[in-house]
Amino acid sequence: MSTTGSPAAAFLQAPARAAAAEAVADAYLATYGETPEGVWSAPGRVNLVGEHVDYTGGLCLPLALPHRTFVALSPRHDDVVRVRSAQEAGADWEGSLADVGPGSPAGWAAYVAGVPWAMGSAHGFDAVVDGHVPLGAGLSSSAALECAVAIALADLAELPTDDAGRAELAGACVQAENVVAGANTGGMDQAASLRCREGGAILLDTRDDAVVHLPLDLAGAGLALLVVDTRAVHSHSGGEYGARRADVERAARVLGVPDLRALDPADLDEALQRLAGESGGEVLQRRVRHAVTEIERVARTADLLRAGRVREVAPLLDASHESLRHDYEVSCRELDLAVDTARAAGALAARMTGGGFGGSAVALVERAAVGEVAAAVGAAFARERLRAPRFLAAQPSAGAGRDA
Ligand code: GLA
Numbered sequence: 578m579s580t581t582g583s584p585a586a587a588f589l590q591a592p593a594r595a596a597a598a599e600a601v602a603d604a605y606l607a608t609y610g611e612t613p614e615g616v617w618s619a620p621g622r623v624n625l626v627g628e629h630v631d632y633t634g635g636l637c638l639p640l641a642l643p644h645r646t647f648v649a650l651s652p653r654h655d656d657v658v659r660v661r662s663a664q665e666a667g668a669d670w671e672g673s674l675a676d677v678g679p680g681s682p683a684g685w686a687a688y689v690a691g692v693p694w695a696m697g698s699a700h701g702f703d704a705v706v707d708g709h710v711p712l713g714a715g716l717s718s719s720a721a722l723e724c725a726v727a728i729a730l731a732d733l734a735e736l737p738t739d740d741a742g743r744a745e746l747a748g749a750c751v752q753a754e755n756v757v758a759g760a761n762t763g764g765m766d767q768a769a770s771l772r773c774r775e776g777g778a779i780l781l782d783t784r785d786d787a788v789v790h791l792p793l794d795l796a797g798a799g800l801a802l803l804v805v806d807t808r809a810v811h812s813h814s815g816g817e818y819g820a821r822r823a824d825v826e827r828a829a830r831v832l833g834v835p836d837l838r839a840l841d842p843a844d845l846d847e848a849l850q851r852l853a854g855e856s857g858g859e860v861l862q863r864r865v866r867h868a869v870t871e872i873e874r875v876a877r878t879a880d881l882l883r884a885g886r887v888r889e890v891a892p893l894l895d896a897s898h899e900s901l902r903h904d905y906e907v908s909c910r911e912l913d914l915a916v917d918t919a920r921a922a923g924a925l926a927a928r929m930t931g932g933g934f935g936g937s938a939v940a941l942v943e944r945a946a947v948g949e950v951a952a953a954v955g956a957a958f959a960r961e962r963l964r965a966p967r968f969l970a971a972q973p974s975a976g977a978g979r980d981a
Contacts, residue, residue, distance in 0.1 A: 628929070631763030660705070
């Protein structure tokens with residue numbers, strides 16, 4: 578199939594915030610027979626670089642997507658939580674906060690009920706949630722859901738929602754995800770959803786959760802960040818994510834460091850030699866090489882963004898993908914195909930983003946070439962008889978906030 582003959586690639590547009598907020602408020606009225614106390618929303622994220630290092634003290638550089646999850650919510654006087662999802666028809670959840678804890682509730686409700694549990698809330702709420710972050714695409718739809726609930730509860734409880742307050746809320750959302758939902762992920766997604774600002778990315782230091790806001794003027798540089806949702810299934814509660822985390826923790830123990838951030842890149846070769854004698858040492862060496870080089874790539878990318886030299890980050894993004902593909906082994910056939918095709922079609926750089934094993938890739942492309950690169954990726958997937966990928970444009974957007 579020729580690229581020119583293929584249908585236009587499917588782009589997922591984010592709805593206007595005001596319209597989406599109104600829709601979820603209407604759904605609340607239809608569900609509970611009264612208007613909600615308010616409407617809040619939180620975005621999904623895409624990570625520019627700094628992958629699989631947020632659980633080893635590393636640096637990440639995520640930005641918030643324009644695609645958000647909305648929650649219409651009213652507090653209750655008792656400890657009951659009732660929630661309906663526009664995405665999960667017939668799967669309303671109702672329970673008492675006293676019954677929320679490790680592993681309970683199961684399914685999507687964990688990302689809602691886990692948040693008041695982690696925040697130590699005494700009171701429950703009624704809520705309707707409506708998500709516009711594509712599900713299962715590695716774009717943090719679950720963090721968007723947690724963070725929308727967290728910002729709503731914080732606002733109603735008059736907790737601080739400045740950056741320090743948001744860092745606290747992100748911590749609670751991570752607790753909800755790790756303990757209640759049982760997905761042992763790091764903290765990047767929640768920090769991005771709560772702490773990003775429009776027009777920029779955040780440099781997140783996961784050692785102390787410090788955030789530096791960096792400008793990311795893609796349009797000003799004539800560029801766009803094209804996200805390719807490969808639609809290959811990924812899951813973080815699955816074993817591979819946990820296995821990588823275990824590898825990294827074991828390597829740090831063997832090397833006698835608290836985390837891999839503590840390894841100076843100048844000492845990498847020596848560290849790799851020390852791992853050689855361990856059982857499975859060759860695998861550990863590759864995991865460590867990924868983490869140490871990836872953290873350095875983030876630092877270098879951040880320096881370039883600070884200097885407004887956006888185009889020059891391209892080789893760092895490409896190198897990140899190769900490291901994730903060969904050393905960390907979290908890519909997959911669909912991600913590699915998206916990355917290779919995007920590069921061949923003229924992208925300045927491309928890499929997988931997020932947890933991997935499916936999910937999304939991201940490509941840095943000339944603004945004028947977005948449609949062409951997307952069409953080429955779509956055509957390559959069709960040739961390989963893979964599910965048609967979906968696309969979205971990642972403009973750096975605002976973090977969680979109140980809509981109405
Ligand atoms: C998932 C996790 C994050 C992070 C990324 C990989 O998105 O939720 O904590 O580990 O994978 O960078």
